[in-house]
Structure formats: C-alpha cells, structure tokens
Amino acid sequence: MTTTTKRRRVGIAGALVGAASAGVAAAALAKRYAVGRIRLRPDTEASEPFGELRGREHTLITSDGKALHVEIDGPERKHPAEDEDPPLTVVFCHGYCLSMESWHYQRKDLRESHRLVLWDQRSHGRSQRASAEECTIDRLGDDLAEVIAAFVPGPCVLVGHSMGGMTIMALADRHPHLFGDKIRAVALLATSAGKLAELTLGLPAVLSKVVHKVAPATVSMLGKRGSLIDRTRNAGSDIAFLITRYVGFGDSKNVSPTVVDFAESMIRATPTQVVADFYPALMNHDKLSALHVLDAVPTAILVGDRDWLTPPDHSKAIAAALPKAQLTEVPDTSHLIQLERPGIVNDALRDLLKRVEL
Structure with missing residues (x-):
C-alpha cells in the first residue's frame, strides 16, 4: 500500500469520524433545544406539591x-357508633x-x-x-x-x-x-x-413486529445488568424527559414540564430488574x-x-x-x-x- 493510499484512507476515516461526531453533536444540540423550548413554556403546575401528599x-x-x-x-371516624355502617x-x-x-x-x-x-x-x-x-x-x-x-x-x-x-x-x-x-x-x-404483545406502539407494522421479536431478549438482558444501568438512570436526563413526554403524554403541547418530570421520576425510581421481571407478565x-x-x-x-x-x-x-x-x-x-x-x-x-x- 502506497503512502498516498494510506493517507487517503486515513483522511476518509477522519472525515467519517468527524461527520459522525458532528451528527452526534447536532443530535445533542437538537435534543437540548427541544427540551429547552418545552421547559420555557408557561408551566401552570410548577408549584403543585407532587409527592408531598401523605396519609x-x-x-x-x-x-x-x-x-x-x-x-x-x-x-x-375516631369512635364510630356500633350500629354505624x-x-x-x-x-x-x-x-x-x-x-x-x-x-x-x-x-x-x-x-x-x-x-x-x-x-x-x-x-x-x-x-x-x-x-x-x-x-x-x-x-x-x-x-x-x-x-x-x-x-x-x-x-x-x-x-x-x-x-x-x-x-x-x-x-x-x-x-x-x-x-x-x-x-x-x-x-x-x-x-x-x-x-x-400485539401492540404497534405507534410504529409501522413491520417495525413493530421487529420490536416485539427482540424485546423479550433485550428486556431480559437489561434486567441482568440492572444495577449497572440504574446507576446511569438515577441521574436523570433530557432523553428520559423526552421519552416520558412522548410515550406517557403523546405529542400533547399542553402537558406541564413539571408533570412530565414527576412521571419520569417515578419511572426512574423503578429498578431496571423490576421492569424486566414484570414484562413477561404484562405480555402474557x-x-x-x-x-x-x-x-x-x-x-x-x-x-x-x-x-x-x-x-x-x-x-x-x-x-x-x-x-x-x-x-x-x-x-x-x-x-x-x-x-x-x-x-x-x-x-x-x-x-x-x-x-x-x-
């Protein structure tokens, strides 16, 4: 292989890595922009005492x-009457x-x-x-x-x-x-x-079938690595916010960011192993x-x-x-x-x- 050929391949590889990095950066920027725009909207539930009601x-x-x-x-009733229903x-x-x-x-x-x-x-x-x-x-x-x-x-x-x-x-x-x-x-x-198990999850039929086919093995694998995954989940993320908003609340533009955060915090508090343990029960x-x-x-x-x-x-x-x-x-x-x-x-x-x- 000539020096010129090697340089060309290195140049191509560098360009591909650069393009990929630019794509990841662009996606991250788009994600932050999307979340930022959502959070800037008026939030009527910002002061709602979620998680504070106790019995x-x-x-x-x-x-x-x-x-x-x-x-x-x-x-x-502290002292209900004996004949009281x-x-x-x-x-x-x-x-x-x-x-x-x-x-x-x-x-x-x-x-x-x-x-x-x-x-x-x-x-x-x-x-x-x-x-x-x-x-x-x-x-x-x-x-x-x-x-x-x-x-x-x-x-x-x-x-x-x-x-x-x-x-x-x-x-x-x-x-x-x-x-x-x-x-x-x-x-x-x-x-x-x-x-x-027959749900389309809002996906095209062909893609939905693929998702259902690989989901059981994927969920099982995630469950086995649950403690490792949970360490990253516990920090929360913009991605988790967007997923919760999309899956839990559809494409509603009126849902409060505070409500989305509240729902996401409950989901994040559920260990990955628990998600995996209940998945077969739900599908069956x-x-x-x-x-x-x-x-x-x-x-x-x-x-x-x-x-x-x-x-x-x-x-x-x-x-x-x-x-x-x-x-x-x-x-x-x-x-x-x-x-x-x-x-x-x-x-x-x-x-x-x-x-x-x-």
Missing part, C-alpha cells in the same frame, strides 16, 4: 411474605413502573370527602422487592384481595390504571365473590384485558374471560385516543364484554391520563361514586 401509613405483610406499603387517607372506601391501584403517587390529583380531589386506600404494588414504590417468579398479574390480584381484607371494613370502589386495571381483572378472576357486595363499582383507566396477560364478573357492578372505562401503550381498541374490547359499562374516550390524551387530564378523570370518578352512594 396514615401502614405495612401489610402478604401471604407470601412481602411487605406492601399502604396509606389510608381522607376522613377517619362502615364508610365507602376508594382503593387505588397504580400502573407499571409507577407508584401510588401517580394518583396525586385524584387523591387531592377526593381526600376531603372520601376514605381512600392507596398502595404500592409489589416491587414498586416503597413496597418490598419480589423475585421474578413472584411478579405475576395473578399475584397482584391476590395482593389486592389482601389489601381489601386488611384495610377496607365496608364497601369499596376500585380504581386501576394500566397494570392496576389488570390487577383488578386478576382479582375478578381469582376472587369473584367480592364483586357485588364488597366491591360496589370499578374504574378502569388506560388498561387492557390482553394481547399487549389475558383476563378477557374474567371480565363478566365486573358486569355485576357499575364500571367506568376511560382511555386516551392517543394512548399507544394500551390503545383505545383494548378499552373497547373491555367495554364490549361489559354491556353495562360506560366507556369514555378522551380526545388528545395519551397513557398517563390521570396526570394529563385530571379534571376529566376526577369528574368520572365522582360520577361513579354518586351511582354507588345513591
């Missing part, structure tokens, strides 16, 4: 030995990679008028980590049954978002006798009765045959029309199995509906509670 804290040790963090909020309780079940804090707006709206029970699902929030084998939707249903037995003295209404809705479906499958007398109504937000979830149990009680179903994680078709399938249910498809709304459209969700919950309290 009476309890720990429930489940039948398989896991410690669940539970909080009871709202008015509590127990109050109606609203039980909130949060979604995948979130915590009880995701119900901030609903808790804030209802805590003055209703007794509330909020809990962190196993391996989430302040509840104890469980092994991969113990991270199943059926086990979550059993956990919910034990929460109800321990902290709900009278009738209750169940509210579930995403995986929390699946938890309620698992409860219906495994403990159907609770629905009707104990459980008086159900609200299902942005959830699915099954076939999550199938409770369509158990939905008929919910038909015994008033059921409200809410979904955003731009939800890519649990699309409207999944809520419509639930509604088709529950002829008496009320389905609300919220325009210009994505997956984190209780944070993106709290007013609509709160109104729907109050309407549901009125139906029970009549």
Whole structure:
C-alpha cells in the first residue's frame, strides 16, 4: 500500500469520524433545544406539591411474605357508633413502573370527602422487592384481595390504571365473590384485558413486529445488568424527559414540564430488574374471560385516543364484554391520563361514586 493510499484512507476515516461526531453533536444540540423550548413554556403546575401528599401509613405483610406499603387517607371516624355502617372506601391501584403517587390529583380531589386506600404494588414504590417468579398479574390480584381484607371494613370502589386495571381483572378472576357486595363499582383507566404483545406502539407494522421479536431478549438482558444501568438512570436526563413526554403524554403541547418530570421520576425510581421481571407478565396477560364478573357492578372505562401503550381498541374490547359499562374516550390524551387530564378523570370518578352512594 502506497503512502498516498494510506493517507487517503486515513483522511476518509477522519472525515467519517468527524461527520459522525458532528451528527452526534447536532443530535445533542437538537435534543437540548427541544427540551429547552418545552421547559420555557408557561408551566401552570410548577408549584403543585407532587409527592408531598401523605396519609396514615401502614405495612401489610402478604401471604407470601412481602411487605406492601399502604396509606389510608381522607376522613377517619375516631369512635364510630356500633350500629354505624362502615364508610365507602376508594382503593387505588397504580400502573407499571409507577407508584401510588401517580394518583396525586385524584387523591387531592377526593381526600376531603372520601376514605381512600392507596398502595404500592409489589416491587414498586416503597413496597418490598419480589423475585421474578413472584411478579405475576395473578399475584397482584391476590395482593389486592389482601389489601381489601386488611384495610377496607365496608364497601369499596376500585380504581386501576394500566397494570392496576389488570390487577383488578386478576382479582375478578381469582376472587369473584367480592364483586357485588364488597366491591360496589370499578374504574378502569388506560388498561387492557390482553394481547399487549400485539401492540404497534405507534410504529409501522413491520417495525413493530421487529420490536416485539427482540424485546423479550433485550428486556431480559437489561434486567441482568440492572444495577449497572440504574446507576446511569438515577441521574436523570433530557432523553428520559423526552421519552416520558412522548410515550406517557403523546405529542400533547399542553402537558406541564413539571408533570412530565414527576412521571419520569417515578419511572426512574423503578429498578431496571423490576421492569424486566414484570414484562413477561404484562405480555402474557389475558383476563378477557374474567371480565363478566365486573358486569355485576357499575364500571367506568376511560382511555386516551392517543394512548399507544394500551390503545383505545383494548378499552373497547373491555367495554364490549361489559354491556353495562360506560366507556369514555378522551380526545388528545395519551397513557398517563390521570396526570394529563385530571379534571376529566376526577369528574368520572365522582360520577361513579354518586351511582354507588345513591
């Protein structure tokens, strides 16, 4: 190889590296510019006390030995009369990679008028980590049954978002006798009765198939390197902010940057290993045959029309199995509906509670 040829190749390599570096720098600059523009918008929620609402804290040790963090909020009668009926309780079940804090707006709206029970699902929030084998939707249903037995003295209404809705479906499958007398109504937000492995995630069909094909192995690999990955996740980043905004809130231009940061902080607090442990359970979830149990009680179903994680078709399938249910498809709304459209969700919950309290 001549000296001239070597110099030419070195020059080409240098140009390629330079171009690649310029591309990375340009992408980073574009990312910072995008995040900067978003954060410069008026933020009506900047002073909202996210994560600061607290109730009476309890720990429930489940039948398989896991410690669940539970909080009871709202008015509590100190010395109820012997002939006084127990109050109606609203039980909130949060979604995948979130915590009880995701119900901030609903808790804030209802805590003055209703007794509330909020809990962190196993391996989430302040509840104890469980092994991969113990991270199943059926086990979550059993956990919910034990929460109800321990902290709900009278009738209750169940509210579930995403995986929390699946938890309620698992409860219906495994403990159907609770629905009707104990459980008086159900609200299902942005959830699915099954076939999550068929989601397009807003991607073209061909690309979606590729993503689903490689996702299980990729998630498993990430789980095995969870502690290393978590060290980088804990710092937070502009990329995490943009991903949370896009996946959790769609392309809404009205969502508060503070709300996005709040949601991202919950997701970031969920260990990578936990994300990997629950992933197979979510993909294999199938409770369509158990939905008929919910038909015994008033059921409200809410979904955003731009939800890519649990699309409207999944809520419509639930509604088709529950002829008496009320389905609300919220325009210009994505997956984190209780944070993106709290007013609509709160109104729907109050309407549901009125139906029970009549």
